[in-house]
Amino acid sequence: MNDRQIKTVWQDSSSQFQPMSLGEVHMRAAQFSDVVRKRNLREYIAGYVIVLVFCFYIWFLPIPILKIGSALTAAAALFVMWQLHRRSSKPQPETDAEAIVEHYRANLVRERDMLASVGSWYLAPFIPGFALFSAGKLIERDHITLGSALLNIGLPAAIFAGIWLLNKNAARRLQRRIDALYLQPVDVERALNTEALEEKEAP
Amino acid sequence: MPCTQGDQDKLFEQAMAQFGQALGRIAAAYEADAERRLDLLQDLQIALWRSFASYDRRCSLKTWVFRIAHNRGTSYILRQKRMALSRLCNIEDYELPSNQPCPESLTDLQNAKAAIHQIIDALHPPDRQIMLLYLEDLSGTEIAQITGVSAGAVATKISRFKALLARKFAFSGDAQ
Numbered sequence: 431m432n433d434r435q436i437k438t439v440w441q442d443s444s445s446q447f448q449p450m451s452l453g454e455v456h457m458r459a460a461q462f463s464d465v466v467r468k469r470n471l472r473e474y475i476a477g478y479v480i481v482l483v484f485c486f487y488i489w490f491l492p493i494p495i496l497k498i499g500s501a502l503t504a505a506a507a508l509f510v511m512w513q514l515h516r517r518s519s520k521p522q523p524e525t526d527a528e529a530i531v532e533h534y535r536a537n538l539v540r541e542r543d544m545l546a547s548v549g550s551w552y553l554a555p556f557i558p559g560f561a562l563f564s565a566g567k568l569i570e571r572d573h574i575t576l577g578s579a580l581l582n583i584g585l586p587a588a589i590f591a592g593i594w595l596l597n598k599n600a601a602r603r604l605q606r607r608i609d610a611l612y613l614q615p616v617d618v619e620r621a622l623n624t625e626a627l628e629e630k631e632a633p
Numbered sequence: 634m635p636c637t638q639g640d641q642d643k644l645f646e647q648a649m650a651q652f653g654q655a656l657g658r659i660a661a662a663y664e665a666d667a668e669r670r671l672d673l674l675q676d677l678q679i680a681l682w683r684s685f686a687s688y689d690r691r692c693s694l695k696t697w698v699f700r701i702a703h704n705r706g707t708s709y710i711l712r713q714k715r716m717a718l719s720r721l722c723n724i725e726d727y728e729l730p731s732n733q734p735c736p737e738s739l740t741d742l743q744n745a746k747a748a749i750h751q752i753i754d755a756l757h758p759p760d761r762q763i764m765l766l767y768l769e770d771l772s773g774t775e776i777a778q779i780t781g782v783s784a785g786a787v788a789t790k791i792s793r794f795k796a797l798l799a800r801k802f803a804f805s806g807d808a809q
Contacts, residue, residue, distance in 0.1 A: 436798060439745045440658070440768040447657030449649040450675060452642050455682045458675065526684050526704045527697060529781025533704040534758050537711050603719065610723075611759070 477511040480504070484559075496566035503559030513551045517544075531611060538608050546601040549594045560586055641685040644694070648681060652698045655769050662753050662765055663706040664713075673709055680705050692778070699766060699779050707758040724760045724793045727752060729800055748801050752794070760790060767791050 450458070484507070487500035526533070564582045568574055636644070649656075656677055664670040684701050692700075730751075749768070753761055759780065766776045773791070777784040 433795060436745070436749070436802075437768055437770050440749060441654075441770070447653050447674070449653050450678050452645065455645065455679060458679050459683055526680055526701050527687070528700070528704070530700060530703050530707070530762050530779060531759050531781040533700075534707050537708060541711065607757075 473514055474511060477507050477514075480507040491566075493566055493570065495562055495569060499559050499561070499563030499566055501559075502562060503556060506555035506559050509555045510552055535608060535611055538604050538611075542601045542604040542608065545597045545604065548597040553590055553594055557590065560590075636685055636688055641682055644685040644688060645678075645682045648694060648698050649678075652695065656698075656702055658769070659702050659706060659765060662750070662761065663709055665750075665754075669713075673706075676709070677702050677705050695771075696775065696779050699769075699771070703758075703762045703765070703779070706762075710758055720755075721757045722755060723757055724764070724790050724797075727755055727793075727797065729797060745802065749798075752797060763787055763790050764794050767794065 481504045484500040484504035488497050488504070491497055491500060528536075561583075564586055568579060568582050571578060657674065660670050660674040660677060664673050681698065681701050684697070688697060753764055756764065759782065762780055763776055763782065766779060771779070773784050773787050776782075776787045780787070782790075
């Protein structure tokens with residue numbers, strides 16, 4: 431047996447490929463921008479729902495601290511929507527025809543940057559609003575217990591911190607993968623073994 | 634010089650005639666599910682047609698088509714299988730499952746295809762692409778040009794792939 435035979439085995443695989451007609455290609459290519467527009471529209475609708483709910487809270491809730499917390503949360507939702515718009519409307523470079531490893535690296539870098547910056551543009555804007563809102567809910571109670579404090583402040587804080595840490599770790603793993611792309615095979619093995627060990631040790 | 638839509642159409646038809654079946658196999662190597670594979674295949678064809686608007690003939694049609702197809706495949710993996718990415722490995726780290734009988738015969742075609750897919754599916758995009766281009770019978774130089782990996786590194790990785798196949802099958806791994 432030789433590699434000619436293994437290639438023949440592979441190329442004899444029936445891919446059941448039926449090319450699209452040119453008319454269909456033209457139509458689908460024109461529809462592509464509509465798909466992106468609809469996806470963005472869904473994100474904006476979700477954002478506006480949050481803004482409307484918290485604007486209703488401003489009017490409905492009884493104490494000022496809850497009203498201010500609601501206003502800050504609605505403002506944070508608007509800020510995050512603006513960030514989403516700004517980031518998704520940046521023109522993407524025509525990268526499909528670049529060398530495969532460069533394309534892979536560019537994808538990983540984009541993903542790493544997005545994960546690494548989640549804390550600053552996605553989580554941080556919501557912290558003041560949620561902090562005031564949680565504090566207001568505590569103040570509303572007759573008796574503040576340790577349990578209610580943990581539930582109203584500790585739990586949201588832990589969720590925020592957990593999301594931030596998960597994203598930071600994912601960004602670090604991507605950075606190691608990016609670094610490994612330009613190393614010699616023996617170094618790649620060492621870098622990836624380090625990564626596997628760290629994943630095993632992670633809780 | 635940018636292509637007109639007529640040029641795009643001609644290049645697309647030429648690419649489909651020459652590399653259509655290879656595109657089908659590439660899509661199968663990125664997505665096992667038949668329905669999702671069909672979507673990926675349509676996405677590949679639309680991306681290819683759109684890309685011809687900027688095709689400047691500085692590289693061959695073959696290089697262009699394989700770059701577009703594999704780059705789309707990479708984006709697909711990163712988008713659809715983000716969680717599975719940490720389970721993928723480089724060819725240097727791949728080990729055949731120890732519970733499989735070895736060596737097997739290439740005369741059992743289904744078995745041979747399944748074994749090749751098993752290795753390919755476990756690889757990170759750059760190594761997966763090198764092996765797929767090797768299986769499509771591209772030369773080391775062509776693979777290096779398409780991937781951007783040095784010819785020496787390509788040869789080392791293909792050699793490792795052949796060694797795995799040799800352990801799996803009664804396979805000599807002769808020169809290309």
